[in-house]
Amino acid sequence: MDRQIQKTRSRPLAVALATAVPALLLAACGGSSDSVAQLAEARPASLLSCTDLAGKISFPNTRITGAETVAAGALTVAGKPVAEHCRVTGRMHERVGPVDGQSYAIGFEMRMPRDWNGRFFYQANGGLDGVVSTAVGALGGGPLTHALQMGFAVLSSDAGHAGSLGPLFGLDPQARLDYGYQAVGKLTPMARSALQTAYGKAPDRSYLGGCSNGGRHAMVAAARYADQYDGIIAGNPGTRLPLAAIANIAGAQGYAKLATTAGDLGTGFTQAERRLVSQAVLGKCDALDGATDGMVQAGAACQAAFDLARDVPTCSGARDGTCLSAEQKTTIAGLFKGATGSSGNRIYQTFPYDAGLDTAGWASWKFSNPISRDAGAVAFIWQTPPESAASFNDAQFALNGSIDSMLARIQATNATYAESGLSLMMPPNYGQLPALRGRGGKLMVYHGTADPIFSSEDTVQWYEQLRRNHGDASDFARLYLVPGMNHCSGGPATEQFDMLSALVAWVEKGQAPDRVIASARGAGNAGGVNADLPANWSATRTRPLCPYPQTARYNGSGDIESAASFSCR
Numbered sequence: 001m002d003r004q005i006q007k008t009r010s011r012p013l014a015v016a017l018a019t020a021v022p023a024l025l026l027a028a029c030g031g032s033s034d035s036v037a038q039l040a041e042a043r044p045a046s047l048l049s050c051t052d053l054a055g056k057i058s059f060p061n062t063r064i065t066g067a068e069t070v071a072a073g074a075l076t077v078a079g080k081p082v083a084e085h086c087r088v089t090g091r092m093h094e095r096v097g098p099v100d101g102q103s104y105a106i107g108f109e110m111r112m113p114r115d116w117n118g119r120f121f122y123q124a125n126g127g128l129d130g131v132v133s134t135a136v137g138a139l140g141g142g143p144l145t146h147a148l149q150m151g152f153a154v155l156s157s158d159a160g161h162a163g164s165l166g167p168l169f170g171l172d173p174q175a176r177l178d179y180g181y182q183a184v185g186k187l188t189p190m191a192r193s194a195l196q197t198a199y200g201k202a203p204d205r206s207y208l209g210g211c212s213n214g215g216r217h218a219m220v221a222a223a224r225y226a227d228q229y230d231g232i233i234a235g236n237p238g239t240r241l242p243l244a245a246i247a248n249i250a251g252a253q254g255y256a257k258l259a260t261t262a263g264d265l266g267t268g269f270t271q272a273e274r275r276l277v278s279q280a281v282l283g284k285c286d287a288l289d290g291a292t293d294g295m296v297q298a299g300a301a302c303q304a305a306f307d308l309a310r311d312v313p314t315c316s317g318a319r320d321g322t323c324l325s326a327e328q329k330t331t332i333a334g335l336f337k338g339a340t341g342s343s344g345n346r347i348y349q350t351f352p353y354d355a356g357l358d359t360a361g362w363a364s365w366k367f368s369n370p371i372s373r374d375a376g377a378v379a380f381i382w383q384t385p386p387e388s389a390a391s392f393n394d395a396q397f398a399l400n401g402s403i404d405s406m407l408a409r410i411q412a413t414n415a416t417y418a419e420s421g422l423s424l425m426m427p428p429n430y431g432q433l434p435a436l437r438g439r440g441g442k443l444m445v446y447h448g449t450a451d452p453i454f455s456s457e458d459t460v461q462w463y464e465q466l467r468r469n470h471g472d473a474s475d476f477a478r479l480y481l482v483p484g485m486n487h488c489s490g491g492p493a494t495e496q497f498d499m500l501s502a503l504v505a506w507v508e509k510g511q512a513p514d515r516v517i518a519s520a521r522g523a524g525n526a527g528g529v530n531a532d533l534p535a536n537w538s539a540t541r542t543r544p545l546c547p548y549p550q551t552a553r554y555n556g557s558g559d560i561e562s563a564a565s566f567s568c569r
């Protein structure tokens with residue numbers, strides 16, 4: 001049974017009754033109690049059939065469009081063949097949008113292993129969704145395995161719209177809601193029913209995970225759908241995604257003023273200048289964790305130690321990559337401190353100074369995406385009313401649009417768009433997860449500290465809120481900062497790790513993940529090479545990822561390339 005629950009430890013009934021009331025009072029006051037439930041381990045099963053599932057799976061508002069056997073080895077991960085499985089495709093809630101006349105549906109595929117581990121994995125996809133990515137359940141960084149390979153049944157969906165619409169799907173109010181949270185709510189019971197048909201039993205345990213917007217889906221699911229999920233992984237979550245997008249647009253307006261070539265934002269803060277800042281951060285912060293190794297593990301101490309105005313040379317003449325102009329320092333420091341609206345109100349969050357500023361990924365998020373991605377999303381998916389599609393110009397909107405107006409309109413509603421863009425994207429009851437904790441569910445969150453679009457400090461602030469609401473939240477939710485990692489992967493970082501195995505052990509065996517080992521993806525890595533890896537690191541460097549507020553610290557002796565030489569403190 002899915003809802004099978006065992007207590008972590010059995011106690012005499014009288015003792016349990018005697019402590020029940022104080023425990024409830026403690027919980028109400030935000031203190032922790034010892035009553036976290038232990039969920040039972042999933043049990044394996046075998047697929048009963050495949051191609052005939054197209055006619056057998058029956059669920060309201062659902063049309064199954066295909067079921068085919070995928071032979072062993074047709075997919076590979078890190079050079080290893082994925083075992084035989086069944087691919088089922090379908091569409092839910094097919095309809096025509098009343099506003100724009102476009103066809104909408106929640107498209108999905110499920111991949112069901114012949115030899116099933118009894119677990120369901122909802123693969124939360126990134127970006128604007130709109131694509132049914134292959135349902136393998138990919139994990140963080142360049143993967144060596146994934147959920148499908150591990151024996152999970154995996155679902156992937158387009159979250160309710162076709163990618164060909166771009167951000168214009170936001171003109172349809174229901175498509176906004178499906179993208180925000182309702183697609184997960186509609187797909188999950190359908191998937192459970194389909195697995196019941198395919199295996200003769202529903203999944204024993206259910207998991208959901210993703211990165212970026214997928215991390216946001218995960219944060220939302222932890223708040224809205226905790227009754228249906230036992231374990232959730234949120235990677236680099238865009239927990240307050242519309243605010244992050246508007247802050248990024250405000251950043252673009254700042255970089256545009258610094259640009260030496262009009263329209264080329266990257267000339268406002270060049271690669272050489274970003275490398276200069278990265279090196280200055282390392283100079284101030286690298287050794288704070290006990291190891292001068294090109295990594296800043298002591299992130300909070302680093303933010304206190306580093307001062308852009310003081311620690312980077314100021315140009316006395318023309319900018320040449322060895323200094324920053326006074327204007328650059330003011331603007332860039334202001335953006336790291338958190339972009340603001342016209343009254344000085346901070347739009348989103350601070351960003352930490354980090355050694356990962358000089359990567360191509362960082363530049364792409366800061367200088368290209370405000371125009372190519374954030375502008376359209378703010379204009380059409382979150383603003384009420386949306387912009388006029390006929391006259392919209394993304395560069396004009398990003399570089400000359402009113403930040404104040406954007407902030408107001410993502411919080412507005414009208415008769416057509418009854419829920420605001422900010423509301424439909426964010427988890428409700430921010431920083432509170434009583435249902436997840438109450439049922440024995442677990443949440444693992446990770447965030448790269450060089451993420452240029454969703455700040456790791458926003459996730460830290462969320463976690464601090466969770467700790468205020470749930471006492472020491474580490475009995476059900478843990479946050480792992482990944483030093484140097486860019487947005488979901490890349491950067492000068494050890495960013496290859498398997499958090500799903502750790503999560504399963506925590507959910508089903510009560511083994512709390514006190515550290516997760518992460519590896520560099522250097523030359524020869526089977527999951528793909530990380531082009532941002534510094535040349536003087538071992539290609540196989542490992543580090544522990546530590547549960548916040550702990551950080552990794554060098555033990556003072558031992559191989560500097562090995563996680564074994566570091567402790568979480």
Ligand SMILES: [Ca+2]
Nearest residue numbers: 286291293295
């Ligand atoms: Ca270091």
